[in-house]
Amino acid sequence: MHTAPLQIEGARVSVIGARRSGIAAALLMREQGASVFVSERGALVPGDRELLAEKGIDAEQGGHTGRVYDADFCIVSPGVPLTAPVMQFLRARDIAVYSEIEAASWFCPARIIAVTGTDGKTTTATLIAAICADHALAAGYRVFSVGNIGVPFSSMVGSMASGDIAVVEVSSYQLEGCTWFRPDIALMTNITPDHLDRYDGSMRLYAEAKYRIFSRQRQDDTLIVNADDPILRQRFEERLGVVPQLAAFGLDAGRTRAFAASGAVTEGGWITLFKSGSLDERVIAHEDLLKRGFMGRHNLSNALAAALAADAAGVPLSSIKRALKAFGGVEHRQEYVCEIDGVICINDSKATNLNAMRQALEAVSGPVVLIAGGRDKDGDYRELRDLVASKVEMLVALGEAADRFTGAYGESVPAVTAGSLREAVRLGLQHARRGSTLLFSPGCSSFDMFDNFEHRGAMFKSILRESTL
Incomplete structure (x- = not known):
C-alpha cells in the first residue's frame, strides 16, 4: 500500500486545471476529507460545475483568483507550464505543488508499473497491460491502465485492491509534480528531443524530469531502461544514485547483456529474456510479432520492454507469449x-x-x-x-x-x-x-x-x- 506523506483530512487543497485529471483529483481529495477548491483558466466543461457542487467542491472559471493561494498544497494539471504566473505565485508563497499522478499514488493499494519516455510509452504501457490481463483472471487480480494514456489515475484508485496492477503511463509534465511517487516497477523507453519549448531548449532539464520516475524507488523495486538509448546508457552505466534493481532491454544483445545482469534482447530472430544464474528463455519469434499494424524495429523494442516488465511483475512466460502474439498495435500509432x-x-x-x-x-x-x-x-x-x-x-x-x-x-x-x-x-x-x-x-x-x-x-x-x- 502506498501511503500519503502528509495529512489530507481537513487539508485545504487547490486544484488548478479542470479537465479530466483535475476533476478526478478534486473528487479524490474530497473523498479523503480535504476541503477542495478548483480553478480553471478557461471554461469548465458543461456539467462539471454541478458535479463538483454535488460533492461540496467550489470552483471558478475564466482565470485564477487569489483564493487559489489559500491552500496547504496544490494539485496542478500537466498542461499548466512551470512559467505560468499562477505557478510563479505558488512558488513565491512556498506552497507545495503536486501532480495528479503523485496525489493518486498516495492512495493506491495496487502494485504500480510506471512507464515514461519520449516515444513508445503508450504502446509499451498498453502491451504491458495486455500481458498482465492475460494472466490476471487465473491469478485473481485486476489490471488498470491509467495516466497519460487517457484515464486519470485518481479516478481509478478507489476501485483498486492489494495485488492488483496499475499500469501508469507518465509524461515528463506529470513527473514534474512528483515528489513521493514510487512505482514498484519503473520503465524508461528512451529520451530524445521533445517538448524542449517547455524546458528552455534544455535536454538536461527534460531528462531530469523523466528521471523523477525512479527517484523514490527502493532496493526491492525494479528500474528498467533501454540500453540502446545513448542518453539512458550514459546516465545509468555507473549506477550513480540508482537504488532499485536495474534491468535493461535492447536490440543490441551484446551491449544489453554487458549493461545489466537481467533483461530482454533480440537474438537469432527471437525475443529472449535473460537473468544471471538462469537459463535464457525464448519468448516469441520476430515473425510472429511484427505484422501489419505492429511493425518496425521500434516495436520490437517496445515488445522487449513490455515482456521484461511483465516478467518482473511475476507474469508467467505462457501469458507473455500469448499476449505478444495477439497484440495488434495501438490506435493512432502506425x-x-x-x-x-x-x-x-x-x-x-x-x-x-x-x-x-x-x-x-x-x-x-x-x-x-x-x-x-x-x-x-x-x-x-x-x-x-x-x-x-x-x-x-x-x-x-x-x-x-x-x-x-x-x-x-x-x-x-x-x-x-x-x-x-x-x-x-x-x-x-x-x-x-x-x-x-x-x-x-x-x-x-x-x-x-x-x-x-x-x-x-x-x-x-x-x-x-x-x-x-
Missing part, C-alpha cells in the same frame, strides 16, 4: 487504416515529434507519400534529410510548421502545402501510386488545428473512409 487502389494508408497521428516520424518512416517498406506538419516543437529537421530523401516520393506539408518541412526537405523531394487535412489527404492520394504507402505521421503537436492527436487521427480516418465510398 495504425493500418485501409487500402485504396493499391495504396496502403497508415494513421500515425501519435507521432508528435520528429523521432516518432523517423520511426514510422523506417518501419514502412516501399515508397512513401508523407503527410506531415502541425505545431512545431523546436526539432532539428536536418537530422532526417537523408531518410526523407531515401523513403519519401512526395511530401504534403500542413499546419503552422508547413514551411519548416518544405524548407528542410523541399530540395530533396517534391513537396506541396495543404491548407487543411482534407486537402492534404486528397493531394496525397492523388500522387500515390499502387504499391506505395500514404503515411500520416505529423512529427509535430496537433494543437494548431485539432484538440489533440486523437482528434487529428480520427479526422484522418474519417476522411479516408469518405474516400472509399
